[in-house]
Amino acid sequence: MDNQITFLDGLNKEQSKAVDHYEGPLLVVAGAGSGKTRALTHRIAHLISEYKVEPSEILAVTFTNKAAREMKDRLEILLAQKLAKIEFGQPFSTLKISIQSELRTRIYREVIKEIWIGTFHALFARLLRFDIEKYVDKEGLKWTRHFSIYDEKDALSLIKEIVTEDLQLDPKRFEPKKIRWAISNAKNKGILPDILEESAEGLRSRLTAKAYRVYRKALAANNALDFDDLLLLPVQLLQQSKETRDYWHKRFKHLLVDEYQDTNWTQYELIKLLVTNGEPPSSFKAWEGRSVFVVGDADQSIYSFRAADFRILMGFEQDFGANSKGNYDSNVVKLEENYRSTSNILEAANSLISNNKERIDKVLKATRSSGDLIKLTRCDDEIAEAEAVVHRIRLIDAANNNLNWSDVAILYRTNAQSRVIEESLVRWNIPYIVVGSLRFYDRREVKDILAYLKLLINPSDSVSLLRVLNVPKRGIGKTTIQKFTDAASQLGVTVWDIVTDPEAIRSLGGRSSKGLLEFREIIQELQSHLNSSGPAEIIRLALEKSGYIKELISIATDEAEERRRNLEELVNAALQYQEENEAGDLEGFLATAALASDADNKDSSLNRVTLMTLHSSKGLEFPIVCLVGMEQGLFPSYRSLDDPASLEEERRLCYVGLTRAKEKLCLFHANERRLWGGMREPAVSSIFLSEIPSELIEGDIPLSGGTVLRRDNRLERLTRVDRGSPSDVSKKSHDAPSNAVRRYSSGPAPGKKWSIGDVVIHSRFGRGEITHVFGSGEKISIAIKFIGMSPKILDPRLAPIKPIDEL
């Protein structure tokens, strides 16, 4: 090659093997902190500059939008550095700033813009903008390229409506949330209503299948897709249309997928369709000038609740490997050297994760010195815990002159845990940012305006229409809306058709006709600007013409003021979008908004402590990590306590948390914790704490033997759990016993001896026999084999079990 820089410089042997990979399938098993992002970006740069791959032939899938943006950024810098060497013969950083930015702009225009980088959802939403009109549905449903994207809330409100209106069911008995979940699951497995109907047994599943059918129909009538559709429709389209499939298969010669362990069935299907053009991967031979490159770590698979399945990663070699052997030495590279964490932290993580059974054999090797011990702090309750976290942070701050607040992350299992910690941070005047709790685009005012925008582009979108028809108030009430929706469904037209029909307004509108006419005019006027104005300008117009801003001004409270600022922020977001996407239009912006997550906006330049869930922390790293709420039932979540597979997932989540830390790791747990409302619950320290070697931990150590923290007045308090009249109580415990009630009323006496061979009765699983006893004293788990089920590992103090001789 004609210059000194290659993208293999400074990489270890395994990393360069990955980066230098050209054709065929390759699985990169990349442990935490092993430099996988580096491997990914360098490989793309390498493909383009050494193997002369066209940027437009590359499809790179990231897990978040933020990761996508970062990848583009890094890539831009890498390639600009190389260009600097070629054109000026000197390092990029020594060039004048103006020249630097000119180089970057050129790289952006010629290369970065051409590569498809994004999340599965963003990329395939983009593909659908091209091809959705070619999709032929079994049931005759149709969508146009102007489809709306419904977020989880939109989808849920649609389902709620279907359950109550169309199916005339009681939403208490048939919870929309559960139905939504069932439908989502079906979609993620590629199952359409007809198949679900066939396999449905019992009233409940038949009704779910029915709801699914109606829901799909409603989506189509609204010309809308939910998140799952963004993946499922492309799968079906690529399966059914050879022409479409050929096109995209030819177009994308090199696929890269990050966080492959969190891929689900539809995503896997999409990869296969694009890579092998529909042929079975094991017999696919045409690898010349073509590759699929996936990077992942089974130990960090934490999204099975979203239908992700890390066995897809485990099966990669078999799937794609069989036939490429011979041509390629191996299709697995393992990155096992950890450059991130001190060896104490790493050893703790390794030891923890070794308790999982289902793994790929892999051990992270330390490259750094031992560092500090892990600090463990036990606190009285969640308030004391929050204070302890802040105290710890202040101690570290006092001992380090150059500590930035942004070096610190506080991680927790559930979003609800953030509040108490925030209060402490406020008290001590430490700046912080909470990532992920409330998405910017989920704020009411923002969603309202987005609904206006969606409606402009897609008037069939009645969810959006009904959202803003009377916002701000135009005197259009429930009865009018009901009349209109009824008329629309009877005539088989959209609500918009009714709203724009002068006859309909006159006959149905009554007192609200004025407001309706007004609304119609607003929308139509805004529509007339669609072709001539950019997203930001249209948003400004919408804010003004809709009367939304005017209303907020007239309210004149702090809250209204806050909302106005958020809407200004929305305009800014649109401006930023326009900057980042030269040809970006309103549709593009709306798609970005629908698929954005809160984590995407985290501005790392702000010097603030970061608060977030363990899930959001994936892929990030911090010098200092505080992990709070290490208690049984919270982390691991109580829902995982009686299921070994989900307990393993919780453990992976813990592994992710520990491996975020570079220098210092501080763990916290509380003796008791107020759970929603005010009721205190005694807490048992997390099983994960006992899986970290105690010599790596300092602080008050409850390790061997564990701690059960119980107040003497426990029983007294428990009787008060059952509030209200006796009849209420009995009814409650029949319907849905709350966890607290069940836990304490049916649990055996503390300190009860369990031995192998004992027979127990579990309130859900029935009769079972104890096969193992782990630990002793207060820290005890037992494995029970229930009839017809795989063995379950339970905490006898939490699980609703009784020894059989007590019955």
Added chain:
DNA sequence: TCAACGGGTATTTTT
């Protein structure tokens, strides 16, 4: 038509 109130209920994690 709409705001305000109260009771009941629920919490895992998110593209």
Added chain:
DNA sequence: TACCCGTTGA
């Protein structure tokens, strides 16, 4: 605690 929903009263 916080949100959602149905009821009530203006």
